[in-house]
Amino acid sequence: MASAAQDLNKNDNHEESSPLLAKQEQQEDEKKTTKLVETNKSDKVETKKSDKVETDAKAPAPAVGFVGGYAWTADGLPLRHGGSVVGEPMGRSQWNSSLCCCLGRNDEFCSSDLEVCVLGSFAPCVLYGSNAERLGSNPGTFANHCSTYTALYLIGKIVFGWNCLAPCFSYNSRTAIRRRFNLEGSCEAFHGTCGCCGSFVEDEVQREQCESACDFVTHVFCHQCSLCQEGREIRRRMPHPAFNAQPFLVMIPPVEQAMGRGA
Numbered sequence: 609m610a611s612a613a614q615d616l617n618k619n620d621n622h623e624e625s626s627p628l629l630a631k632q633e634q635q636e637d638e639k640k641t642t643k644l645v646e647t648n649k650s651d652k653v654e655t656k657k658s659d660k661v662e663t664d665a666k667a668p669a670p671a672v673g674f675v676g677g678y679a680w681t682a683d684g685l686p687l688r689h690g691g692s693v694v695g696e697p698m699g700r701s702q703w704n705s706s707l708c709c710c711l712g713r714n715d716e717f718c719s720s721d722l723e724v725c726v727l728g729s730f731a732p733c734v735l736y737g738s739n740a741e742r743l744g745s746n747p748g749t750f751a752n753h754c755s756t757y758t759a760l761y762l763i764g765k766i767v768f769g770w771n772c773l774a775p776c777f778s779y780n781s782r783t784a785i786r787r788r789f790n791l792e793g794s795c796e797a798f799h800g801t802c803g804c805c806g807s808f809v810e811d812e813v814q815r816e817q818c819e820s821a822c823d824f825v826t827h828v829f830c831h832q833c834s835l836c837q838e839g840r841e842i843r844r845r846m847p848h849p850a851f852n853a854q855p856f857l858v859m860i861p862p863v864e865q866a867m868g869r870g871a
Contacts (some may be wrong), residue, residue: 665831705840707826707833712840720843728836734777735835742842743784769800771831772863778835779827783820785838789845792825 705713705721710728712721727735737754757774764773786793795818799809809815826834 681823700796701790703791703837703841704844705837707830707837709840710833710836716839717844721840724836724839724843728832728839732774732835733761735776735839736781739781739785739835739838739842742846743781743788769840772828775824775827775831779824782827782834782838785841786819786823789841791841793836794822795819 676771710725712718712725724735733754736757736868737750740753741750757778760773760777761771763770785791793815795815796809
């Protein structure tokens with residue numbers, strides 16, 4: 609009996625000291641550690657997702673405004689028609705006529721284009737006042753801008769011999785038209801044609817500064833042509849303020865009817 613007990617103890621010690629058992633235990637320990645690491649990672653990912661959802665829910669949505677018939681975000685980017693705040697900004701529009709298209713286009717605005725051409729050639733102060741009136745739509749806008757333009761025009765002609773002061777005052781109207789209708793500027797046009805001004809077009813601030821400088825240069829060296837182009841553009845996109853009449857209801861009294869008696 610004693611020898612049998614000793615043999616059993618030897619077998620147990622041999623099994624405990626077996627390398628296969630040690631490897632199995634080591635593999636089980638590694639599996640447990642990997643499972644713990646994976647569970648920790650999944651918990652972290654879930655917590656991050658929940659935090660992101662909470663922050664997105666708390667973050668206020670950008671404000672949207674409607675100016676000139678278009679929807680604009682708080683960042684000043686126009687939205688497409690029917691688009692949402694997260695939609696893509698709408699692309700730049702083209703001018704309806706080129707700078708040198710003095711007689712305008714052969715369409716339903718042909719007579720208006722001829723009027724703009726005559727005013728720009730012989731009375732640019734009247735054309736500039738009319739453009740400012742359509743943009744501003746405030747009482748007295750035409751008189752204020754027309755009189756100021758006339759004074760600067762006369763001073764430039766008398767003192768310097770050419771109209772050099774009025775363009776410094778009127779070029780802001782071109783910038784206002786370009787921004788209001790989201791029109792393509794000269795800097796973007798040059799970039800699309802010859803590939804120049806790439807660094808200015810990519811940056812928003814530099815592009816706007818470049819476009820404003822191009823508006824000023826256009827008014828100085830092609831003043832009358834620029835006024836005519838702006839006049840043609842405004843007349844195609846905005847009605848005259850005098851035509852914005854409020855609708856009214858006409859009440860017509862009922863007509864008296866006489867009942868005829870049968871014979």
